[in-house]
Amino acid sequence: ALLEGVLDTPAAPQDSFDDDPLRMLRAARFVAQLGFEVAPRVRAAIIEMADQIDRITAERVRAELDKLIGADHPIDGINLMCDTGLAQRVLPEVPAMKLEIDEHHQHKDVYQHSLTVLQQAIDQEEGDADLVLRWAALLHDIGKPDTKRNEPAGGVSFHHHEVVGAKMVRKRMRALKYPKAFTEEVARLVFLHLRFHGYGKGQWTDSAVRRYVTDADDLLERLHKLVRADCTTRNKRRAAALRSTYDELEERIAALREQEDLARVRPDLDGNAIMELLGLPPGPQVGKAWKYLKDLRLDRGPMTRDEAEAALREWWATQN
Incomplete structure (x- = not known):
């Protein structure tokens, strides 16, 4: 089966997973690492036994999740987790982004958008997998389901979803026993990811640019990547306009840095x-x-x- 790119268990998958339920998550991790699929009987067993993952300590779950998200094909692993009910047990905020879309209130599917942002963040990495950036990309919009409002004119709004999202990140990462510093970095990126949209066509004063840099602090380079990754519009003109506006903001940051050492604010x-x-x-x-x-x-x-x-x-x- 390996030659066909299919992952299976030597014995009955139910026996294997009953022995150690973490193997279900490991199957998703192997999918993420190898780009393989799981055999239908393995998928069926995970669906049937997903709740058994609750027997596993948060630390072991976290270690598998990091390996999965740091792999070459994390989206395949995340999709498998969500399709089988595993994610609903260990990372419920991710499948919760699959919002119902009705014809009167059109908006992008937040789940698919988040996976695209994750891929676009990965595409900007130089060298090793950046777990802080990858987690922030995957979770940047988890506050949207809780803040969704259907507007009378037919639009959809998600006011303050970045504030709600940052709180949700802290809560989930604490439950998964992530180190405090790591959790804070991911939460801060989620909190800051929308700030750039106040920039408009360059209306920010030098003072506002300084605050952007100071608030991002040592996460600034990652914030640049996250904001650029967050542009998933299919409208080429709009995408180009967003890119060039962000280029301009980066140029202003560089110019201000030359005038004054911003690290010494x-x-x-x-x-x-x-x-x-x-x-x-x-x-x-x-x-x-x-x-x-x-x-x-x-x-x-x-x-x-x-x-x-x-x-x-x-x-x-x-x-x-």
Whole structure:
């Protein structure tokens, strides 16, 4: 069967899966790694026994999911998981994206769109599989089913689906026992993936561009890839316009970086200098002053020490 690209179990699949239910997920992982199909009897056994995966620890499930999503054909593995009911047990937010589409409220199928975005993100990888990027691409729209509204004019809206989606990512990844830092990176990309659409035809001020860079921080390169991957329109003119607008945003980021080292968007005075200048003991007031200076720095760009001190004194005078 291997020569025909079909995966089967040596004995009856039910016996094999009863022995270790993780083998069902492993079948999906092999599909993702090899691009094979599973034998009909294996598929039938997974459908029949999908709930047995609940016997497996979250850590073992997570390890298989990472191997699956990091493979060469992850979409085939994800489709098998969703078609057999496995995903509904271990990653229910993914099959939940298969929204019913009625003729009056046309919109793209969120599930298929997400798989396309995953593939387009993979196509931009340089070198090894980037699991943070791949998970963010797959999950970026999981907030849509919970925020879907049919509008009176016949459209569909998903207000704040990125906020809801980021919360759902944290909840699912915690349940799968992902490390906190990894979970946060995926959730932050999901939270930020829509921000670019406020850019319009380049209306952002330098201040808004600085905030985009600062909020993305060390995830900026991945955010660039995710936003570009998220364009799945078949309208060639629209796709080209989106690409060139994003090119322009990247050029503006590069130009601003040359003018000022954006990695150093830190207030021009540190906590000690703030305490000394305002005669403050350590405490929440120092943090408030630091945040004020950071926001000012994002809005105005670099300041000299004298300018920063003058601005801080002026602000402090209004605080009491």
